[in-house]
Amino acid sequence: MIEIQRLRTQTDQIIKALAKKDIDPAPLVEQAIAYDTERRSLQTTLQNQRASLNDLSRQIGQALKEKDSLRADTLRQQTQALKDSIQQLEKQLQEVEAKLEEVLIRLPNPPHDSVPEGRSAAENVVVFQSERPLLSAEGRLPHWEIAEKRGLIDFARGAKVSGSGFPFYVGDGAKLQRALIQFFLDEAEKAGYLEMEPPFLVNTDTAFGTGQLPDKDAQMYYVPLDELYLIPTAEVPLTNYYRDEILEEAQLPIKLCGYSPCFRREAGSYGKDVRGLNRLHQFDKVEIVQIVQPERSYEVLEAMREYVQGLVDKLELAYRTVLLCGGDMSFASAKTYDVEAWSPAQQRWLEVSSVSNFETFQSYRMKLRYRKGKSTELVHTLNGSALALPRIVAALLETHQMPDGRIRVPAVLQPYLQKAYL
RNA sequence: GGAGAGAUGCCGGAGUGGUCGAACGGGCCUGACUUGAAAUCAGGUAGCCUGCGUUGAGUAGGCUCGGGGGUUCGAAUCCCUCUCUCUCCGCCA
Known part of the structure; x- marks a missing residue:
């Protein structure tokens, strides 16, 4: 399996090398990169929301420590929307990751420069x-x-x-x-x-x-x-x-x-x-x-x-x-x-x-x-x-x-x- | 196959719902002291992912306490499940 980070940064060399294995790698590679882009964007959003939720949790803990149950309840009410959104994002992320994996798994190892071209x-x-x-x-x-x-x-x-x-x-x-x-x-x-x-x-x-x-x-x-x-x-x-x-x-x-x-x-x-x-x-x-x-x-x-x-x-x-x-x-x-x-x-x-x-x-x-x-x-x-x-x-x-x-x-x-x- | 106990960082070992990525001890690394070493003191010591930066200088955040799932505003801590290890019984080379 090719490292996705490498695929992202050395796309052209990898496509060129893969072509030696008698397959047409470009469509798969492009698909992988598209899924990867989607994956990273989803992950960023998800992580931001998780950070907000973590912050709220800390505040609730703090409020309870100060016996301020009123403030704790108010904060608690704010969490539900975030939780729903996070759950949905997690699901989407999982799906994209699965799709990415599926594509990556189908890509063979790119041959070394010294490997001769040929079909059989x-x-x-x-x-x-x-x-x-x-x-x-x-x-x-x-x-x-x-x-x-x-x-x-x-x-x-x-x-x-x-x-x-x-x-x-x-x-x-x-x-x-x-x-x-x-x-x-x-x-x-x-x-x-x-x-x-x-x-x-x-x-x-x-x-x-x-x-x-x-x-x-x-x-x-x-x-x-x-x-x-x-x-x-x-x-x-x-x-x-x-x-x-x-x-x-x-x-x-x-x-x-x-x-x-x-x-x-x-x-x-x-x-x-x-x-x-x-x-x-x-x-x-x-x-x-x-x-x-x-x-x-x-x-x-x-x-x-x-x-x-x-x-x-x-x-x-x-x-x-x-x-x-x-x-x-x-x-x-x-x-x-x-x-x-x-x-x-x-x-x-x-x-x-x-x-x-x-x-x-x-x-x-x-x-x-x-x-x-x-x-x-x-x-x-x-x-x-x-x-x-x-x-x-x-x-x-x-x-x-x-x-x-x-x-x-x-x-x-x-x-x-x-x-x-x- | 049956019954029970357990799985925490490089190692040992605490932690039974709220700054716990994790006390304490050991090991290791760096520095101080020393002619050098030991001893002592101080500091450091996980991985992965993402953003910005860098192109292996960092920085912010997220995830990871055997794996997966669940409860909860919040889980190493509670529940379910799987795997593995140990003890006893059975079976067996």
């Missing part, structure tokens, strides 16, 4: 590619076949027990999940992130805080009886950890990491893109989150991106990083990099991480600020997958497949798995 993924910009060769499909089974064949993943029984998109990981397959999670957490800790195990279900305020509500509510599983959402990513509980708080500047940067299963409805997905591990309803992920001073957030974004690239590299996978164009970015992000691993059998890139700077989009919703001198300022929040498991496993199974069908375990995982081959 085709216009994303490759900013880095590793030097590892892009292996051919020849002689390689796609991960869903090799995984079934070696008894690492059971898609069919997962579908029986829960539905499509809920695989069982079996034996070494399950151990590989555990190894990856632990490897990612250990790496994050070395990089200075504090490990957290977050709740996997969150309330509506939390889902609103990071921007999942109201925009993406169809993406989340919901438990109506308890009004709780299953998290689509650990970003949601981790970023909301400090919601509604004022941090001391010395606490920053705050660096959190956490493992969680992630639940996504993925309604409407189908076809080859969702085959095997490409897209699941439940998957494992380690997430990293940073809460930083605004002036540092873009250098932190680069550091996080490099950190994530390093992880993929340590798993001995070919990868590249793309800078998302305006039209392909999420609603809440100001700038996003996707890190993609090469899938030899599918001959395509798989998104294994998304690293984003949200600037104040989330902190404004969450009222997350830090003390800066005499006043307070909204922090910038960032997050990134480090990493999401399924597509990493897919790339791993395809890349490290041996001619005899065995899977070579990358050196960094061998201490966790206690084996060189699966």
